[in-house]
Amino acid sequence: MSERTQTVPLAPGVARLLGGEAAALPGAGLPWLAERRARAAERFGALGLPHRRLEAWKYTDLPRALKDRDYRPARELEPVSLDAVPALTEEEPLARLTFVDGLYRPELSRTEALPEGVRLLTLAQALEREPALLEGRLGALTADDGGDDPQQALLALNAALIDDGLVLLVEAGVTVPGRIELVQLGGLAAEPVYHGPRHLVALGEGARATLVERIQGLGPTGSLANAVTEIRLAERASLTHLRLQEAADEAIELATTRVAQAAGSRYESFALTLGAALSRHELLVTLDGEEAEVALNGAYLLRGSQHGDTTSRIEHRVPNTRASETYKGALDDSARAVFQGMILVERDAQKTDGRMLNKTLLLSEKAEIDAKPELEIYADDVQCAHGATAGEIDSDALFYLRSRGLDERQARALLIEAFLAEAVETLSDESLREPLLERVRAWLSAAGERGRMEKESAA
Amino acid sequence: MTDSMLKIENLHAEVEGKEILKGIDLEIRPGEVHAIMGPNGSGKSTLSYVLSGREGYEITRGSVSFKGKDLLALEPEERAGEGLFLAFQYPVEIPGVPNTTFLREAVNAVREYRGEERYDALKFMKFVRAKLKELGMADEFLKRAVNVGFSGGEKKRNEVLQMACLDPSLAVLDETDSGLDIDALKAVAEGVNALRGPERSFLLITHYQRLLGYIVPDRVHVLSRGRIVETGGPELAEKLEAEGYAAYVGEPEAA
Numbered sequence: 248m249s250e251r252t253q254t255v256p257l258a259p260g261v262a263r264l265l266g267g268e269a270a271a272l273p274g275a276g277l278p279w280l281a282e283r284r285a286r287a288a289e290r291f292g293a294l295g296l297p298h299r300r301l302e303a304w305k306y307t308d309l310p311r312a313l314k315d316r317d318y319r320p321a322r323e324l325e326p327v328s329l330d331a332v333p334a335l336t337e338e339e340p341l342a343r344l345t346f347v348d349g350l351y352r353p354e355l356s357r358t359e360a361l362p363e364g365v366r367l368l369t370l371a372q373a374l375e376r377e378p379a380l381l382e383g384r385l386g387a388l389t390a391d392d393g394g395d396d397p398q399q400a401l402l403a404l405n406a407a408l409i410d411d412g413l414v415l416l417v418e419a420g421v422t423v424p425g426r427i428e429l430v431q432l433g434g435l436a437a438e439p440v441y442h443g444p445r446h447l448v449a450l451g452e453g454a455r456a457t458l459v460e461r462i463q464g465l466g467p468t469g470s471l472a473n474a475v476t477e478i479r480l481a482e483r484a485s486l487t488h489l490r491l492q493e494a495a496d497e498a499i500e501l502a503t504t505r506v507a508q509a510a511g512s513r514y515e516s517f518a519l520t521l522g523a524a525l526s527r528h529e530l531l532v533t534l535d536g537e538e539a540e541v542a543l544n545g546a547y548l549l550r551g552s553q554h555g556d557t558t559s560r561i562e563h564r565v566p567n568t569r570a571s572e573t574y575k576g577a578l579d580d581s582a583r584a585v586f587q588g589m590i591l592v593e594r595d596a597q598k599t600d601g602r603m604l605n606k607t608l609l610l611s612e613k614a615e616i617d618a619k620p621e622l623e624i625y626a627d628d629v630q631c632a633h634g635a636t637a638g639e640i641d642s643d644a645l646f647y648l649r650s651r652g653l654d655e656r657q658a659r660a661l662l663i664e665a666f667l668a669e670a671v672e673t674l675s676d677e678s679l680r681e682p683l684l685e686r687v688r689a690w691l692s693a694a695g696e697r698g699r700m701e702k703e704s705a706a
Numbered sequence: 707m708t709d710s711m712l713k714i715e716n717l718h719a720e721v722e723g724k725e726i727l728k729g730i731d732l733e734i735r736p737g738e739v740h741a742i743m744g745p746n747g748s749g750k751s752t753l754s755y756v757l758s759g760r761e762g763y764e765i766t767r768g769s770v771s772f773k774g775k776d777l778l779a780l781e782p783e784e785r786a787g788e789g790l791f792l793a794f795q796y797p798v799e800i801p802g803v804p805n806t807t808f809l810r811e812a813v814n815a816v817r818e819y820r821g822e823e824r825y826d827a828l829k830f831m832k833f834v835r836a837k838l839k840e841l842g843m844a845d846e847f848l849k850r851a852v853n854v855g856f857s858g859g860e861k862k863r864n865e866v867l868q869m870a871c872l873d874p875s876l877a878v879l880d881e882t883d884s885g886l887d888i889d890a891l892k893a894v895a896e897g898v899n900a901l902r903g904p905e906r907s908f909l910l911i912t913h914y915q916r917l918l919g920y921i922v923p924d925r926v927h928v929l930s931r932g933r934i935v936e937t938g939g940p941e942l943a944e945k946l947e948a949e950g951y952a953a954y955v956g957e958p959e960a961a
C-alpha cells in the first residue's frame with residue numbers, strides 16, 4: 248500500500264486533541280514516554296484516520312462518523328456510583344478497576360483481595376511508580392508508535408495520547424481465584440470527551456485468569472473511546488476475556504485487541520456488542536506456539552441506526568493450533584453490522600484446525616450485514632471451514648408459537664433468544680452465560696416496549 | 707345461543723390467488739367429535755390453517771364463529787387463548803428452544819389470556835410431569851429442543867402433549883395418526899379419549915378408518931376439492947375405507 252494521499256484529513260475534533268495536551272497526560276515526566284507519544288503523534292498525523300478505501304475499513308466510515316464531532320480530554324470527575332452498574336453474577340468480582348470517561352476512580356475500585364503473584368494496577372500508576380513493569384511490554388505487540396499500516400492508524404492515535412488503563416500481570420503457575428472486572432463508564436461528561444485506554448495483560452506459564460470488561464454508558468454524552476489492549480499468554484496460560492459493550496447511544500467505541508499466544512495457551516474471548524452509535528472491535532491473535540488454542544465468540548444486537556463492526560484476524564504460525572470463531576447477531580431497524588474474519592494459516596502451520604461461523608438475523612428490511620469471512624491457507628494438511636449466513640425469523644416457527652398462545656412479540660423474542668443462545672453457550676464458564684442471556688432478554692424486551700409505544704401513538 | 711362450538715358458513719379461501727376452499731359449511735357442537743376425510747390436496751390442512759389464523763390465506767367469503775365469537779377477526783394467539791388448538795400435520799422444529807420452555811411459555815400465555823395466574827417454574831414442572839404421566843411419555847421429551855431430531859411419531863405425540871397442556875375447547879388434529887405405530891396410535895387415541903367431555907370438541911382430519919375405531923366420531927365428513935361433499939355417521943368412514951374416494955373426485959368442477 249504505497250498510497251500516501253493527504254486527502255483524508257484528520258477529523259478536526261481529533262486533530263485538536265493532538266496539539267498541546269500531552270503535558271497533562273500521566274507519565275509526562277518520563278522522557279521515553281514523551282518521545283514515544285511524539286513519535287506516535289507524528290505517525291498518526293501522516294497516516295490519518297482509516298478510511299473506506301482501505302480494505303479493512305471498507306464497511307465502516309470512521310471519518311464520516313467523526314466529521315462534525317468535537318472532543319476534549321476528560322478532566323472533571325463526574326459524580327457516579329456503582330449502583331448504576333448491576334452486578335454481573337451473585338459472586339462478587341475478586342477485584343475491580345473502574346474508569347469514568349477514561350479517568351481512574353479509586354473509590355469505585357477494589358484491588359486489596361489479590362493473592363501473591365498477581366499484580367493489578369492502573370497504567371498511570373505503573374508509569375509513575377514502576378515504569379520498569381512496562382518495559383518491553385508496552386507497545387511490544389502492537390508496535391504502535393512506528394507502524395506504517397494506515398489500516399492500523401488507531402494504534403498510533405492511541406499511542407500518541409496514551410493515558411490510563413489496566414495492567415494485569417500474573418506470575419507463572421498462579422490461578423487468579425475470581426474474576427477481575429474492568430469497568431469503564433461513560434456518557435456523563437458535559438461535553439464529549441476522548442479517551443484512549445491502554446490495557447496490558449500478561450500471564451506467565453500456566454497462569455489462569457478471567458477478565459471481564461464492562462463498558463457502560465450512564466449518560467447521554469457521545470464520547471470517543473479508542474482502546475488498545477495487549478495480551479500476552481505464556482506457555483499453557485489461559486485467559487477468559489468477556490467484553491460487554493453497552494456504551495451510550497451516541498458514543499463511538501473503538502477497540503483493538505492484540506493477543507500473542509505461546510505453546511499450549513488458551514485464549515477465550517466473548518464480546519457482546521449492544522451499545523454505541525458506532526463501534527468497532529478489532530482482534531488480532533497470533534498462535535505462536537504449538538497446541539495453542541483460541542476461541543473468539545460474540546454476539547451483536549443492534550437497532551436504530553447503530554453500526555457495529557467486528558473485525559478479526561487469527562494467524563496460525565506453527566503446527567497443531569486450533570481456532571474457533573462464532574459470532575451471531577440480530578439487527579433491527581436500519582442497524583448495520585460488519586463481520587470481517589480472517590483465518591491465516593502459514594506454510595509451516597500443518598494440522599491447523601480453524602473454524603469460523605457468522606450468522607445474522609435481520610429483523611427489519613432495512614437492517615444490513617456485511618459479512619466477509621476469509622481463509623488464507625499456505626499449509627496443505629489443515630482442517631478449516633468458514634461460513635456466513637443472514638436471514639429472517641422463520642415464519643413457520645413464528646406461526647407455530649403463536650398458534651400456542653404466544654403473541655408475536657413473545658414469539659419473536661423466544662426465537663431470537665434461542666438463536667443467540669447458541670453463541671452464548673460457547674462460553675466455557677457457565678456462570679457467565681446467564682448474565683449474557685439476561686442482557687439479550689433486556690434488549691428484546693426493550694424492543695417490545697418500543698413496539699408497544701409505537702402502536703399506542705399510532706392508535 | 708352458544709350451544710355451537712364451531713360454525714363455519716360458506717367459507718371460501720384462496721392461497722396465492724388460487725381458490726382452495728370453495729364454500730365449506732360445518733357445525734360442531736360442544737362435546738362432539740367430527741372427522742374429516744378426503745383425498746390428498748382436497749384442502750383439509752388448508753381448512754385447519756385458516757381456522758388457526760395462519761398468514762397467507764385470503765378469506766374471500768363466508769364466516770366462522772367459535773363459541774359465538776367471530777373467529778376470523780382474532781389473531782392466532784387469541785384463538786389459542788379462546789381455546790382453539792391445532793395439532794399440526796407437520797410439527798415445526800425450533801432449534802435452541804427447549805421443549806419445557808416452549809410448553810411453559812405457551813401454557814402461561816393461554817392462562818394469562820384466560821385470566822388465570824401464571825405458573826411459576828416449580829408449579830409448571832409438577833403440572834407438565836402429570837400430563838406426561840397421563841400420556842405415558844418420558845420426561846426426556848422436555849429437555850430436547852422443540853421437535854428437533856424427534857422421530858415422526860414423537861413429533862405427533864408432542865402435539866398431543868401440547869394439546870393436553872393447553873386445555874382447548876376445540877382441538878383440530880391434522881393427521882395426528884399418520885406415521886404412528888400401533889402402540890403410539892393407541893396412546894394418542896387414549897390421550898384424546900381422556901380429554902373428551904361434554905364441553906370439549908374435536909375435529910379429526912385423517913386418512914384412516916383405524917383411528918376412528920379408537921375414537922368413535924359423531925359425524926364424518928368427506929372433503930373433496932374444497933367442499934364438503936358428504937356427511938354421515940361412523941359407518942361412512944368404513945364405506946370410504948372400502949370404496950375410496952372415486953365416487954367424489956369424479957364430480958365435475960363447478961365454475
Ligand SMILES: Nc1ncnc2c1ncn2[C@@H]1O[C@H](COP(=O)(O)OP(=O)(O)OP(=O)(O)O)[C@@H](O)[C@H]1O
Nearest residue numbers: 721722726744745746747748749750751752753795
Ligand atoms: N402456499 C400454497 N401455495 C400454493 N398452493 C397451495 C399452498 N398451500 C396449499 N396449496 C394447495 O392447496 C391444495 C390443498 O392443500 P392441503 O394441504 O390443504 O391439502 P390436504 O387435504 O391437507 O392434503 P393431504 O391429505 O395431502 O395433507 C393443494 O392443491 C395444495 O397444493
Ligand SMILES: [Mg+2]
Nearest residue numbers: 750751752795
Ligand atoms: Mg394435509
